[in-house]
Amino acid sequence: MEQMELALPAKAADLAQSATATDSQLDNWQVSQLIAGNCVDIMRGWEAGIIDLTITSPPYDSLRDYKGYDFPFQAIADELYRITADGGIVVWVVGDRINGGRSLTSFRQALYFQEIGFSAHDIMIYQKKNTPFMRSNAYTNAYEMMFVLCKGKPATFNPLKVPTARHGMELLTHNKLPDGINKKKLGELKKEKTRTNVWSYAVGLGGTTRDKIAFQHPAVFPEKLALDHILSWSNPGDLVLDPMCGSGTTGKMALLHDRQFIGIDISAEYIEIARQRLETHGLTVEFVDCRSS
Numbered sequence: 001m002e003q004m005e006l007a008l009p010a011k012a013a014d015l016a017q018s019a020t021a022t023d024s025q026l027d028n029w030q031v032s033q034l035i036a037g038n039c040v041d042i043m044r045g046w047e048a049g050i051i052d053l054t055i056t057s058p059p060y061d062s063l064r065d066y067k068g069y070d071f072p073f074q075a076i077a078d079e080l081y082r083i084t085a086d087g088g089i090v091v092w093v094v095g096d097r098i099n100g101g102r103s104l105t106s107f108r109q110a111l112y113f114q115e116i117g118f119s120a121h122d123i124m125i126y127q128k129k130n131t132p133f134m135r136s137n138a139y140t141n142a143y144e145m146m147f148v149l150c151k152g153k154p155a156t157f158n159p160l161k162v163p164t165a166r167h168g169m170e171l172l173t174h175n176k177l178p179d180g181i182n183k184k185k186l187g188e189l190k191k192e193k194t195r196t197n198v199w200s201y202a203v204g205l206g207g208t209t210r211d212k213i214a215f216q217h218p219a220v221f222p223e224k225l226a227l228d229h230i231l232s233w234s235n236p237g238d239l240v241l242d243p244m245c246g247s248g249t250t251g252k253m254a255l256l257h258d259r260q261f262i263g264i265d266i267s268a269e270y271i272e273i274a275r276q277r278l279e280t281h282g283l284t285v286e287f288v289d290c291r292s293s
């Protein structure tokens with residue numbers, strides 16, 4: 001494939017160090033792009049360490065027909081590692097095909113990510129509040145995995161909180177001392193605590209998103225899921241990538257929350273759905289066509 005002219009600047013920090021960068025270039029440094037093409041070819045054209053956060057969901061085995069895609073998993077993983085900044089995160093949302101038994105592709109992928117250098121920072125669960133997929137000889141599957149992979153140690157963690165059941169001053173049990181008696185001491189119960197790593201979302205129209213156009217894509221993930229990861233692992237101004245962006249869910253939430261965004265999909269049709277979806281929210285993105293002829 002011919003190497004495309006992709007106007008992806010270096011990270012803002014690199015731009016700041018550039019002798020030629022003007023103040024206005026620095027103030028206006030903003031990327032919002034939707035690219036039609038194979039994400040491996042496109043990422044290969046970028047310099048290393050430019051992406052702060054990737055949130056993406058690959059095709060699950062051969063579960064759906066995504067218009068003849070080519071899904072070279074290991075090449076995608078290798079490129080993701082190279083282009084992720086130190087301390088950057090990749091959130092890989094994946095489920096297994098269930099056909100008799102589970103394919104376990106998700107586990108194989110997670111092990112490969114670890115092999116190439118990512119830390120398996122967390123293995124989170126995306127629980128579906130409503131699910132039609134029942135099995136006659138097993139419990140109804142109600143979740144997918146969210147592998148949170150980090151290059152080094154996370155540069156950003158803004159923990160999402162939930163209210164606690166009780167708060168205020170209370171006699172709290174301390175560790176047992178050698179006499180075996182539980183000691184109690186006055187302590188404060190906080191008003192909120194950090195969430196667990198099991199996140200539940202309603203799916204379908206109204207749950208996943210209210211954007212009807214998104215459902216022209218067969219496998220949209222909930223926009224709240226994308227938002228929760230964006231808030232957790234990035235800060236305003238950071239560069240967020242979805243290399244298999246489908247209907248543009250990650251992009252919508254990243255741009256609405258002052259992050260920069262690059263979305264890639266091998267299908268120009270899906271990219272057009274994403275572009276129209278973002279437009280309805282007043283989000284303008286540059287379209288780049290990098291399909292090989």
Ligand SMILES: C[S@@+](CC[C@H](N)C(=O)[O-])C[C@H]1O[C@@H](n2cnc3c(N)ncnc32)[C@H](O)[C@@H]1O
Nearest residue numbers: 038039066069070220221244246247249265266
């Ligand atoms: C599970 S869907 C992503 C859906 C997306 N998270 C959303 O909310 O709409 C996976 C996407 O990967 C795309 N895809 C598959 N292989 C690709 C590749 N090599 N490069 C870019 N996109 C690819 C498919 O076209 C499909 O849209």
